[in-house]
Amino acid sequence: MSPTMAADENEFVIDAEGLTKSFGNRTVVRDLTIRVRRGRIFGFLGANGSGKTTTIRMLAGLLRPDAGRGTCLGYDITTQTEMLKRHVGYMTQHFSLYTDLSIRQNLEFVARVHELPHPRRQARAAIERLGLAGREDQLAGALSGGWKQRLALSACILPGPELLLLDEPTAGVDPKARRDFWNNIHDLAAEGMTVLVSTHYMDEAERCHELAYLSAGQILTRGTAQEVIENSHLTTWTVSGPDLSELAKRIKTLPGIESVTPFGTTLHVSGTDAARIEKSISGLLDGPQKWERAEVTLEDVFIHMMGVAGDGEA
Amino acid sequence: MKFGMWKRTWAMIVKEFIQLRRDRMSLGLMIFIPLLQLILFGYAINMNPHHLPTAVFARDHGTYARTFLSAMKATRYFDIVREVHSDEEIDELILSGKIQFAVEIPENFSRDLARGQRPQMLVIADATDPATIGGPISALRVLAGTALARDMAGPLRGGQGSQAPFELVVHQRYNPEEITSLNIVPGLLGTILTLTMVVFTALAVTRETERGTMENLLSMPIRPVEVMMGKIVPYILIGAVQFALILGAAHLLFNVPVTGSLLLLVALSTLFIVANLSIGYTFSTVARNQLQAVQMAIMFFLPSLLLSGFLFPFRGMPEWAQYIGSVLPLTHFTRIVRGIMLKGATFGDMVQEVVALGLFTLAALGVAVTRFRRTLD
Numbered sequence: 199m200s201p202t203m204a205a206d207e208n209e210f211v212i213d214a215e216g217l218t219k220s221f222g223n224r225t226v227v228r229d230l231t232i233r234v235r236r237g238r239i240f241g242f243l244g245a246n247g248s249g250k251t252t253t254i255r256m257l258a259g260l261l262r263p264d265a266g267r268g269t270c271l272g273y274d275i276t277t278q279t280e281m282l283k284r285h286v287g288y289m290t291q292h293f294s295l296y297t298d299l300s301i302r303q304n305l306e307f308v309a310r311v312h313e314l315p316h317p318r319r320q321a322r323a324a325i326e327r328l329g330l331a332g333r334e335d336q337l338a339g340a341l342s343g344g345w346k347q348r349l350a351l352s353a354c355i356l357p358g359p360e361l362l363l364l365d366e367p368t369a370g371v372d373p374k375a376r377r378d379f380w381n382n383i384h385d386l387a388a389e390g391m392t393v394l395v396s397t398h399y400m401d402e403a404e405r406c407h408e409l410a411y412l413s414a415g416q417i418l419t420r421g422t423a424q425e426v427i428e429n430s431h432l433t434t435w436t437v438s439g440p441d442l443s444e445l446a447k448r449i450k451t452l453p454g455i456e457s458v459t460p461f462g463t464t465l466h467v468s469g470t471d472a473a474r475i476e477k478s479i480s481g482l483l484d485g486p487q488k489w490e491r492a493e494v495t496l497e498d499v500f501i502h503m504m505g506v507a508g509d510g511e512a
Numbered sequence: 513m514k515f516g517m518w519k520r521t522w523a524m525i526v527k528e529f530i531q532l533r534r535d536r537m538s539l540g541l542m543i544f545i546p547l548l549q550l551i552l553f554g555y556a557i558n559m560n561p562h563h564l565p566t567a568v569f570a571r572d573h574g575t576y577a578r579t580f581l582s583a584m585k586a587t588r589y590f591d592i593v594r595e596v597h598s599d600e601e602i603d604e605l606i607l608s609g610k611i612q613f614a615v616e617i618p619e620n621f622s623r624d625l626a627r628g629q630r631p632q633m634l635v636i637a638d639a640t641d642p643a644t645i646g647g648p649i650s651a652l653r654v655l656a657g658t659a660l661a662r663d664m665a666g667p668l669r670g671g672q673g674s675q676a677p678f679e680l681v682v683h684q685r686y687n688p689e690e691i692t693s694l695n696i697v698p699g700l701l702g703t704i705l706t707l708t709m710v711v712f713t714a715l716a717v718t719r720e721t722e723r724g725t726m727e728n729l730l731s732m733p734i735r736p737v738e739v740m741m742g743k744i745v746p747y748i749l750i751g752a753v754q755f756a757l758i759l760g761a762a763h764l765l766f767n768v769p770v771t772g773s774l775l776l777l778v779a780l781s782t783l784f785i786v787a788n789l790s791i792g793y794t795f796s797t798v799a800r801n802q803l804q805a806v807q808m809a810i811m812f813f814l815p816s817l818l819l820s821g822f823l824f825p826f827r828g829m830p831e832w833a834q835y836i837g838s839v840l841p842l843t844h845f846t847r848i849v850r851g852i853m854l855k856g857a858t859f860g861d862m863v864q865e866v867v868a869l870g871l872f873t874l875a876a877l878g879v880a881v882t883r884f885r886r887t888l889d
């Protein structure tokens with residue numbers, strides 16, 4: 199039994215500060231502090247190469263931080279990795295179950311390594327929950343990408359961890375399965391499971407209790423989706439009508455306009471200085487296009503942040 | 513906790529077996545390579561070693577005896593390492609492999625020689641490895657005619673070109689017909705086991721790393737020792753199958769007998785298999801990828817092949833090479849197999865080799881467990 203079970207809802211299940219990691223002379227994660235309370239779903243966002251996987255690996259005890267300290271479920275991430283591995287479920291970004299083992303054999307292996315009672319029965323139950331009954335003897339390597347992800351997730355949950363570290367668990371998963379997955383995650387969180395999940399999907403980010411946006415190994419902003427939007431001080435206008443690509447080119451360089459992004463048949467025009475944007479577009483409001491002040495979305499915020507911080511590579 | 517360890521190890525063993533079973537190609541190779549090698553190498557290989565350990569049972573200390581012994585040394589084939597005083601001592605030394613030859617100078621050798629009575633001198637040779645003794649024995653026969661020529665001037669001298677003044681009786685022990693395959697086949701058993709066992713386990717850990725499954729394995733509560741045992745145990749069985757195949761084929765094709773205890777042979781072969789699996793696994797934890805692992809395995813295999821006394825007589829090698837050779841498991845196993853199969857040696861005669869194999873295994877396993885990377889760094 200973990201020492202944290204009896205503790206109250208407010209303690210931090212993930213509590214790390216000053217995490218730093220370099221590969222060669224490149225610092226990939228820099229002085230990163232992260233705290234997540236029990237039962238919370240914490241979303242980890244950031245451009246490719248911004249250090250999400252590296253951070254998660256440090257929290258899972260798979261990489262040693264060069265500096266900083268941290269605990270997961272009260273276990274030190276550098277010295278108590280054995281206990282950590284018993285109680286933390288880590289789902290890798292790339293499929294890392296055995297492709298030459300069948301679905302059932304993979305699940306049984308996980309169950310046995312975790313010393314679960316009745317590994318066969320547990321594996322069968324997991325297969326039924328997955329909806330893979332009848333296909334359990336298929337090789338894991340022969341599954342489609344989305345099904346691989348779903349299998350990996352169920353293997354990760356099988357031992358009943360108290361903390362889940364999920365690295366892009368829904369990459370390549372269809373919308374219906376993604377919704378099921380998120381409903382499942384919320385159910386688990388309601389029962390006290392804590393989840394750290396990295397994602398590139400905005401709809402998923404919105405379903406997290408809390409978010410952190412990582413750039414070049416540092417957290418640029420954090421909070422609830424609402425807080426992240428408010429803290430960005432962003433103003434967004436949407437433009438619809440004819441000749442949008444022509445218009446986009448023309449307004450990109452106007453003062454105050456920091457990003458112009460096409461969304462289907464509309465353009466999103468954003469910037470942090472509302473007054474300057476208004477001044478810049480005042481002459482265009484009577485044009486053939488229709489301009490509207492819009493709600494700022496998370497996507498606007500992140501695209502804006504990527505623009506400001508570069509591509510996020512450390 | 514202890515119980516948990518077995519559960520996790522068992523999980524690993526089951527997993528490895530399934531993967532092994534699915535890899536039909538490798539499985540096939542593991543069976544066909546040994547048979548192919550056995551048939552290919554089952555015939556002949558030769559060499560000419562010097563400085564073979566020799567014991568002398570001198571029942572006569574006359575001048576002729578001394579002259580003959582120093583002439584023997586002068587051939588550089590023989591190193592007189594022991595003076596013995598009974599036939600039993602000779603038997604024991606030959607059986608345990610401590611000497612290659614024993615020379616028995618009969619009582620009143622010098623006197624009988626002086627009287628021209630053609631006394632008999634007995635030479636006992638360990639013929640398990642016929643390649644080793646061919647040269648020395650021919651040299652002895654020449655010596656019998658020439659060594660005493662100077663001492664036996666005048667009346668004692670036999671007529672020019674006539675027969676030697678004494679009779680050389682050579683007793684070859686264990687393999688009197690000098691059938692090379694009798695010697696090669698037991699050696700081949702060790703060589704084949706070395707090659708397959710080392711290569712296959714050398715891939716064990718690097719395969720997980722290259723396929724990306726290491727990240728998942730490391731994130732689970734399984735310890736390095738458990739991973740190691742899980743990866744070694746299935747191959748003990750593969751090794752056992754190879755062992756049975758080679759031994760069976762050797763018996764059918766070459767009529768190689770098992771003079772000693774089959775059970776002892778099986779037990780010590782298992783030890784040898786584990787020794788090789790351990791070193792293979794150690795390579796696996798050091799290598800960064802599968803190619804490096806295979807290269808290391810071959811780097812280990814070549815000296816085993818060349819310096820173990822299988823391909824070239826051990827005693828024919830320079831001293832430094834013998835030192836390297838005595839670290840290698842195959843050297844000890846070659847002696848064990850020849851000892852048990854051809855000489856009928858017992859456990860008592862093999863203690864030294866068993867200890868050497870055991871120490872080697874423990875050292876390799878120790879290195880492997882400490883080298884096993886617990887993180888992805």
Ligand SMILES: Nc1ncnc2c1ncn2[C@@H]1O[C@H](COP(=O)(O)OP(=O)(O)OP(=O)(O)O)[C@@H](O)[C@H]1O
Nearest residue numbers: 221226244245246247248249250251252253511512
């Ligand atoms: N083992 C390693 N050796 C060297 N560099 C590494 C290693 N692992 C990661 N990096 C580098 O660290 C940086 C951060 O990588 P990381 O995988 O943490 O990014 P990420 O945020 O997960 O990206 P993505 O969204 O593409 O998954 C990258 O530039 C990557 O090249």
Ligand SMILES: [Mg+2]
Nearest residue numbers: 250251291365
């Ligand atoms: Mg990543």
